[in-house]
Amino acid sequence: MTLSRKPLSTERVLRAALAMADAGGTDTLTMRALGQALGVEAMSLYKHVAKKDAILDGIVDLVVGEIDLPVPGDDWKTAMRQRAISAHDVLLRHPWACALLMSRTNVGPAMLRYVESTLHSLRSAGFSVALADHAWNAMDNHIYGFTLRKVNSPFATDEYAEAAETHLPSLPPGEFPYLTELAVQVMEGHYDGVPPFTFGLDLILDGLERALATH
Amino acid sequence: MTLSRKPLSTERVLRAALAMADAGGTDTLTMRALGQALGVEAMSLYKHVAKKDAILDGIVDLVVGEIDLPVPGDDWKTAMRQRAISAHDVLLRHPWACALLMSRTNVGPAMLRYVESTLHSLRSAGFSVALADHAWNAMDNHIYGFTLRKVNSPFATDEYAEAAETHLPSLPPGEFPYLTELAVQVMEGHYDGVPPFTFGLDLILDGLERALATH
DNA sequence: TCCTTAGGCTTACGATGTAAGTCAGCTTAC
DNA sequence: GTAAGCTGACTTACATCGTAAGCCTAAGGA
Numbered sequence: 442m443t444l445s446r447k448p449l450s451t452e453r454v455l456r457a458a459l460a461m462a463d464a465g466g467t468d469t470l471t472m473r474a475l476g477q478a479l480g481v482e483a484m485s486l487y488k489h490v491a492k493k494d495a496i497l498d499g500i501v502d503l504v505v506g507e508i509d510l511p512v513p514g515d516d517w518k519t520a521m522r523q524r525a526i527s528a529h530d531v532l533l534r535h536p537w538a539c540a541l542l543m544s545r546t547n548v549g550p551a552m553l554r555y556v557e558s559t560l561h562s563l564r565s566a567g568f569s570v571a572l573a574d575h576a577w578n579a580m581d582n583h584i585y586g587f588t589l590r591k592v593n594s595p596f597a598t599d600e601y602a603e604a605a606e607t608h609l610p611s612l613p614p615g616e617f618p619y620l621t622e623l624a625v626q627v628m629e630g631h632y633d634g635v636p637p638f639t640f641g642l643d644l645i646l647d648g649l650e651r652a653l654a655t656h
Numbered sequence: 657m658t659l660s661r662k663p664l665s666t667e668r669v670l671r672a673a674l675a676m677a678d679a680g681g682t683d684t685l686t687m688r689a690l691g692q693a694l695g696v697e698a699m700s701l702y703k704h705v706a707k708k709d710a711i712l713d714g715i716v717d718l719v720v721g722e723i724d725l726p727v728p729g730d731d732w733k734t735a736m737r738q739r740a741i742s743a744h745d746v747l748l749r750h751p752w753a754c755a756l757l758m759s760r761t762n763v764g765p766a767m768l769r770y771v772e773s774t775l776h777s778l779r780s781a782g783f784s785v786a787l788a789d790h791a792w793n794a795m796d797n798h799i800y801g802f803t804l805r806k807v808n809s810p811f812a813t814d815e816y817a818e819a820a821e822t823h824l825p826s827l828p829p830g831e832f833p834y835l836t837e838l839a840v841q842v843m844e845g846h847y848d849g850v851p852p853f854t855f856g857l858d859l860i861l862d863g864l865e866r867a868l869a870t871h
Numbered sequence: 872t873c874c875t876t877a878g879g880c881t882t883a884c885g886a887t888g889t890a891a892g893t894c895a896g897c898t899t900a901c
Numbered sequence: 902g903t904a905a906g907c908t909g910a911c912t913t914a915c916a917t918c919g920t921a922a923g924c925c926t927a928a929g930g931a
Binding site: 540544545546557560564571575578579582585587589590617618619620622623631634636640644645647648649651652 | 755758759760761768771772775776779785786788789790793794796797798800801802804805808809810827832833834835837838841846847849851852855856858859860862863864866867
Binding site for chain 2: 886887888889890
């Protein structure tokens with residue numbers, strides 16, 4: 442058609458891909474569907490992106506770009522804490538992104554800025570180069586690991602009790618007393634069954650503080 | 657053919673699938689290839705497994721079954737440390753397993769036993785139900801998060817210096833001083849570029865110890 | 872006016888998971 | 902001993918995916 446749609450661009454392709462992933466996850470993000478969303482045939486996309494992988498890398502970097510960077514002047518610990526919480530929030534907004542982030546090596550501009558600013562904050566606070574590297578890796582492992590597992594958990598937070606009730610009988614009685622105990626506590630409302638993000642995070646931050654002091 | 661191969665079974669299918677994943681990753685594990693490895697057509701596998709997903713769940717559970725369970729009598733901290741290191745070792749032996757483990761909900765027998773024994777160790781040491789749940793989640797997030805990122809890292813440990821040297825020039829000079837600084841340290845051999853697994857682990861374990869004491 | 876070229880389109884190929892149907896041989900009941 | 906039925910394999914076929922290769926057309930420059 443000569444309807445002359447607004448011309449495509451890498452930017453527009455990535456934006457549409459991001460929207461599509463947000464709407465239905467990475468499974469629904471196919472080249473044909475993406476083309477259709479842009480009023481174009483699948484193959485036309487290849488004029489603007491090299492491979493589908495490039496699209497995935499691109500939208501992951503867009504997501505990383507949404508994370509609040511640590512404020513340079515702030516105390517390192519509060520800066521890192523805010524950064525981690527922001528990252529967690531962002532990844533929850535884009536539940537598909539976590540798996541991609543962990544399973545491919547991303548070196549887009551947003552990712553570089555993200556790591557750079559983190560190192561900046563730590564180095565300025567007196568962390569050695571190696572310790573700073575250890576530190577941001579420890580924090581990020583927790584951020585990604587926690588978020589990925591949360592995102593892949595089959596139950597919404599408020600369904601846990603119900604789920605426990607449903608599945609409890611399928612555990613061979615007596616064989617798993619501690620799992621049973623946990624399920625019962627959740628069922629009876631004494632515990633919601635969801636470890637808070639900040640629990641592990643603060644374990645790490647406090648540990649880093651001591652590591653920094655011990656130097 | 658009436659060659660009457662040893663008859664198939666779910667067990668044999670899973671074993672072969674595990675071997676195939678170990679040999680070439682999950683990408684090479686296709687139903688057709690798996691059938692061929694067993695001297696059988698792809699569709700014949702469906703008499704023994706419901707879907708390919710069931711195979712994936714199955715081999716993940718086989719891998720989890722390789723992890724050394726914490727020894728009941730041991731001090732919780734050393735027990736947890738050994739368990740974590742064993743899990744890390746196992747997941748490095750099966751580099752494809754980590755992503756599967758995190759991205760799907762696995763409730764196979766080995767996984768249940770794994771979690772049960774962990775809770776057992778923690779509860780016996782005086783952790784409350786909720787704290788024990790927080791604790792094993794914090795530990796496991798680190799185990800899986802760390803291992804997954806390590807496994808997906810494009811460079812072998814001893815290639816880091818070389819990689820840093822290769823990629824350093826591609827960083828816009830001056831724009832990423834801290835990343836550059838890190839790369840230089842790796843390049844010059846002052847730091848190998850690989851945070852140790854036990855760094856983050858001990859941060860968490862020490863933190864848990866304090867959380868237990870504070871109760 | 873003609874030529875280049877950018878940015879679309881069409882067609883086609885080789886994977887892949889799996890639904891559906893077939894068929895041979897073994898087991899079991901009479 | 903024979904008929905019936907089940908089991909575990911095979912064959913065929915389909916929809917969907919990424920993408921290679923080549924075509925077509927309209928805009929812009931010479």
